Amino acid sequence: MKKLLFVVVSLLTMIALVACNKDSEHKQMKHDMANMDHNDSSKEKQQVAVQTDWKFEHYPQANTTNQLTITIKDNKGKPISEFEVNHEKKMHLIVASKDLSKYQHIHPTYKGKGVFTVPVTFTQGGSFQLIADFVPKGQSDTVQMHTVSVKGNTPAPVSLTPDKTLVKTANGNQVSLKIDSQLKANQETMLNFHFEDAKTKQPIQDLQPYLGAVGHVVILNQDATKYLHVHPMDERVKGSNAIFHTTFPSPGIYKIWGEFQRSNKVFIVPFVVEVSK
Ligand SMILES: [Cu+2]
Structure with a gap:
């Protein structure tokens, strides 16, 4: 009996460890959690704990441009003043409606002393997720999220x-996404985007670099709480394919936005996929 109990306890410990591990991976993506607890494991200590203030000039209202100020501070409340340039920008900001039907990828301006500003226009009312992606100097990629409730006409969720x-x-570009037929969580997956001219069906050979890469891929889970920003295998533009590798953190439905540039115009192609256990 004692032995059995020991096995049960060991199993529980193992489960707890696995859960904890998952949790910290989670936190790499969702750093706002990092401030709260879980400061015990060594993995946590390597990560920079940041606090983020999100301030709108006016109460967010649909179809009204509103100045957003984002202030990044360390865990003692002192502004972080230096940021790495990551893909040509110091901050990438994703603005997505909670149902993921609306999506914007914008770049706040750095004003110094941890302060970034950007005009934001929400295209409808309802709940939006803001996701700021930045790299404090000498640190790893950091993600902060904030949910905003926007006043105004709110269509039923899609x-x-x-x-x-x-x-x-x-924009006249036909994009096919080739992906493993068995999409599984916690397994490395290849996303292969293939480009053809929508009219002639000829492979497109003249994609342009966008923010220093062949393209950018942003992935969100169904409730916009898990964020993945994926960079290409080969940053140079070559031929009519762009290949990205990623790992979906858990089963569920995800939306993938591929962002590419051709003829000096950025175009975004969204795809919705289901990831199994
Ligand atoms: Cu960006």
């Missing part, structure tokens, strides 16, 4: 349904 075919057209 339900997120996995795409039957992963082919989309934007």
Whole structure:
């Protein structure tokens, strides 16, 4: 009996450890959690704990431009003043409606002393997730999230349904996403974007670099709480394919936005996929 109890306890400990590990991976993506607790493991200590203030000039209202000020501070409340330039910018900001039907990727201006500002226009009312992605000097990629409730006309949420075919057209560019047929959580997955001219069906050879890479891929889970920013395998533009590697952290439905540039115009192609256990 004692032995059995020991096994049960060991198992529970193992489960707790696995959960904790997962949790810290989580926190790498979702740093706002990092401030709260879990300061015990050594992995945590290497990460910079940051606090973020989000301030709008006016109460957020649909279709009204509003100045957003984001202030990044360390865990003692002192502004962090130096940031690495990451893909040509000091901060990348994703603005997504909670149902993921609306998406913007914008770049706040750095004003010094930890302060970033950017005009934001929400295209409808309802709940939006703001995701700031930045690298404090000498630290790793840091992500902070903030949920905003926007006044104004709020359409019914669009339900997120996995795409039957992963082919989309934007700005006359037909983009097919080739992906492992068995998408599984916690398994490295290759995302292969292939580009053709929508009219001629000829492979596109003249993609341009966008923010210093062949393209950018942003992935959010169904409730916009898990964020993945994926960079290409090869940053140079070559031929008509762009290949990215990523690992989905848990099963569920995810939306993937591929952002590319051609003829000096950025185009965004969204895909919805389901990830199994
Ligand atoms: Cu960006």
